[in-house]
Amino acid sequence: MSTDNTTQPESFGENSRRALTNPLLQRALTIATVKATSARSVAVTHVGPANWEQLRDRAHAIKKHTIENLDFYLEKFAGNVERLGGKVYWAQTADDACKYVAELAQRRGVQEIVKSKSMMSEEIGLNHALEDAGIKPIETDLGEYIVQLANERPSHINMPAIHKTRSDVADLFAEKLGVERTEEIAEMTALARRVLRARFAEAQMGVTGVNYAIADTGTIVLVENEGNIRLTTSLPRIHVAIMGIEKVIPNLQDLDVFLLLLSRSASGQKMCSYVSLLTGARSSQDEEGPDEFHVVLVDNGRVEMLSDKQLRESLYCIRCGACLNVCPVYRKIGGHAYGWVYPGPIGAVLTPQMIGLDRATSLPFASSLCGACGDVCPVKIKLPDMLLHLRQRINDNGHIKTKARKRDRLERLSFKFWAMAMKTSRRYRYVACFGRLVQALIRKRNANGSVSLRVPQWSDTRDFPPLARRSFREQWRDRSH
Amino acid sequence: MLARIRASLGNAAKHPAPAKLPPFVSQTLVTDGEKLTAEFESEIERVGGQVAHVHSSDQVTAYLSVLPLTGDESSVAISDGLLIKTLRIREWLLTRKTRVVTWQEMPSMEAYRRELLKCGIGVTCADYALADTGTVVLLSGREHHRLASLLPPVHVCLLSTDNIFPRLTSLMDHLSDEAYARERPPHALTCITGPSRTADIEQQITTGVHGPKALHVLLYSTETSKA
Ligand code: SF4
Numbered sequence: 001m002s003t004d005n006t007t008q009p010e011s012f013g014e015n016s017r018r019a020l021t022n023p024l025l026q027r028a029l030t031i032a033t034v035k036a037t038s039a040r041s042v043a044v045t046h047v048g049p050a051n052w053e054q055l056r057d058r059a060h061a062i063k064k065h066t067i068e069n070l071d072f073y074l075e076k077f078a079g080n081v082e083r084l085g086g087k088v089y090w091a092q093t094a095d096d097a098c099k100y101v102a103e104l105a106q107r108r109g110v111q112e113i114v115k116s117k118s119m120m121s122e123e124i125g126l127n128h129a130l131e132d133a134g135i136k137p138i139e140t141d142l143g144e145y146i147v148q149l150a151n152e153r154p155s156h157i158n159m160p161a162i163h164k165t166r167s168d169v170a171d172l173f174a175e176k177l178g179v180e181r182t183e184e185i186a187e188m189t190a191l192a193r194r195v196l197r198a199r200f201a202e203a204q205m206g207v208t209g210v211n212y213a214i215a216d217t218g219t220i221v222l223v224e225n226e227g228n229i230r231l232t233t234s235l236p237r238i239h240v241a242i243m244g245i246e247k248v249i250p251n252l253q254d255l256d257v258f259l260l261l262l263s264r265s266a267s268g269q270k271m272c273s274y275v276s277l278l279t280g281a282r283s284s285q286d287e288e289g290p291d292e293f294h295v296v297l298v299d300n301g302r303v304e305m306l307s308d309k310q311l312r313e314s315l316y317c318i319r320c321g322a323c324l325n326v327c328p329v330y331r332k333i334g335g336h337a338y339g340w341v342y343p344g345p346i347g348a349v350l351t352p353q354m355i356g357l358d359r360a361t362s363l364p365f366a367s368s369l370c371g372a373c374g375d376v377c378p379v380k381i382k383l384p385d386m387l388l389h390l391r392q393r394i395n396d397n398g399h400i401k402t403k404a405r406k407r408d409r410l411e412r413l414s415f416k417f418w419a420m421a422m423k424t425s426r427r428y429r430y431v432a433c434f435g436r437l438v439q440a441l442i443r444k445r446n447a448n449g450s451v452s453l454r455v456p457q458w459s460d461t462r463d464f465p466p467l468a469r470r471s472f473r474e475q476w477r478d479r480s481h
Numbered sequence: 482m483l484a485r486i487r488a489s490l491g492n493a494a495k496h497p498a499p500a501k502l503p504p505f506v507s508q509t510l511v512t513d514g515e516k517l518t519a520e521f522e523s524e525i526e527r528v529g530g531q532v533a534h535v536h537s538s539d540q541v542t543a544y545l546s547v548l549p550l551t552g553d554e555s556s557v558a559i560s561d562g563l564l565i566k567t568l569r570i571r572e573w574l575l576t577r578k579t580r581v582v583t584w585q586e587m588p589s590m591e592a593y594r595r596e597l598l599k600c601g602i603g604v605t606c607a608d609y610a611l612a613d614t615g616t617v618v619l620l621s622g623r624e625h626h627r628l629a630s631l632l633p634p635v636h637v638c639l640l641s642t643d644n645i646f647p648r649l650t651s652l653m654d655h656l657s658d659e660a661y662a663r664e665r666p667p668h669a670l671t672c673i674t675g676p677s678r679t680a681d682i683e684q685q686i687t688t689g690v691h692g693p694k695a696l697h698v699l700l701y702s703t704e705t706s707k708a
Contacts, residue, residue, distance in 0.1 A: 035684045058505050069499040071486045090482045142690055143681035166683050189687045217661050227677040227692025230631050252657050256650040271614040275672040282668045288627040307489035
């Protein structure tokens with residue numbers, strides 16, 4: 001886990017308040033999420049809603065089937081990688097995985113590693129581990145490079161620098177790279193290319209993530225737009241791919257469905273610029289590509305997540321980012337507020353499972369339960385159900401502070417009373433009548449001139465609308481006379 | 482770890498291979514050869530690539546001769562693909578006194594890489610293409626085109642129109658029975674759809690961030706007259 005960052009999941013409330021009062025962040029978030037969401041909608045319309053549903057069902061079915069037989073497919077995948085000259089390392093914890101990579105680099109005398117964007121590498125905190133071992137990790141994805149220069153954490157799973165405006169990046173490049181400041185995006189991009197090309201030309205070792213792993217052939221699949229993954233996997237002498245054990249799918253034919261869904265859900269593209277299928281080590285000295293190929297299979301809590309039938313589905317995630325882009329909470333607070341590696345709805349489900357329910361009690365509540373995340377998820381993960389389920393668990397385990405629990409009791413009592421009042425129309429009429437009489441006592445005028453009621457705690461963060469002077473029934477009766 | 486996974490899932494220690502999922506049939510495919518080429522063309526243009534039809538060596542060299550080569554990047558890299566050899570691209574480049582970089586003539590992989598970084602254009606063949614996304618597919622093994630298609634800022638790709646598949650599934654069906662059924666499946670398969678791009682700064686699309694800034698696909702067919 002990264003530790004250099006200021007935000008933590010424990011301080012979610014405070015993080016979000018800070019985000020809400022940052023106008024630049026608000027602007028950056030709106031531009032990016034609106035663009036991504038509308039691009040996605042257009043792409044889905046092109047496929048046709050019926051076809052899209054069919055694809056989502058298929059992807060869900062493949063994931064379900066593979067996860068339920070994960071032992072079988074993982075064994076097959078690992079067997080094939082080894083048969084074709086690759087090395088497989090089974091890492092139970094984040095530390096195991098980091099240690100393997102760092103020690104391999106040390107054994108081979110590598111001082112600098114070029115990396116492509118990988119959420120797994122963020123999850124295990126690989127960059128820190130490498131730095132501690134005296135090895136310099138260099139992020140090569142443009143967004144990730146920006147974030148690394150700024151010494152921050154990515155705030156989105158596939159648009160890492162979503163929180164930065166062009167002027168932020170211009171300042172950063174001028175300061176860290178000692179170049180003349182420019183806000184021209186094309187120039188900044190060309191500059192990054194030049195700087196990173198020099199690193200690629202020297203690099204002895206490349207580290208990537210994995211989008212899909214094909215059990216049948218021992219192939220890893222990498223999807224990107226920039227070309228830095230192609231460079232990372234073809235120039236250095238050693239290639240290490242790090243993947244969560246849930247990334248396996250049975251065979252090459254299954255890939256089509258996922259590629260169809262992934263690019264469209266992430267950015268509205270039909271197909272990303274580059275998709276690489278890499279199988280084993282190169283077969284001869286005559287072939288292009290690295291001499292050594294290593295796959296690190298990471299558990300880091302996933303095996304335990306498998307045993308949890310209610311939350312197991314969160315392992316189907318293909319990290320497209322669509323649920324972040326549509327989430328009304330993410331759109332306002334951005335990724336850093338979540339305080340850990342995975343933000344947005346999927347982060348609110350994964351983080352409590354990975355770092356402990358007690359450290360992330362706020363996250364499952366960071367949702368309006370509008371259901372948008374579940375509707376867009378290309379693998380049909382029932383995110384809203386899981387969020388509710390986690391809320392229940394947090395409540396049952398007594399993770400909520402006493403003050404909140406007291407409020408909780410009051411809330412439960414009020415709802416009981418409400419249910420009783422709604423039982424018959426007569427009761428309802430009486431209660432409403434009584435309410436109309438007493439509501440004047442708790443009326444308040446809001447900043448924007450509207451009127452609402454003051455209900456302790458409840459109305460701190462939302463409006464409680466007053467009852468109308470005359471009920472609908474009364475008005476109706478008057479009209480029909 | 483496998484034992485722990487089994488325990489978590491409640492699977493028996495040695496269970497038989499799981500039953501396969503039923504095959505998946507989705508959207509209808511274009512199969513008509515003419516239409517495939519047309520679809521491929523319009524898709525590749527949509528993603529910012531350029532397409533031209535060529536039927537002879539002269540047409541290829543005419544196309545190449547107008548591509549600019551400047552400064553540090555004045556060499557041309559060509560791969561050892563079959564079509565490049567038959568069309569005698571190398572010979573033509575040499576008559577123009579262009580510095581040509583080929584994998585075969587390099588003493589080592591390091592030297593090859595160093596030279597490639599000084600190339601302005603990389604010319605390779607593509608093994609297959611996908612019509613519905615405008616994708617060219619490069620398969621390692623027969624041809625050295627992995628780096629030549631990646632390092633120079635301009636990638637020119639020769640493709641025989643016979644090798645266009647409707648979409649990824651059809652190609653994967655074909656390759657699963659062929660290349661990937663072999664004892665030694667291809668080490669690298671690369672799908673290329675348009676030039677290298679990024680939208681990491683303010684979601685504004687910029688090309689050529691790490692890979693080529695431009696992609697030209699030359700569709701080769703032997704028929705000489707075409708409406
Ligand atoms: S949970 Fe679904 S929508 Fe969210 S990132 Fe994962 S796959 Fe995409």
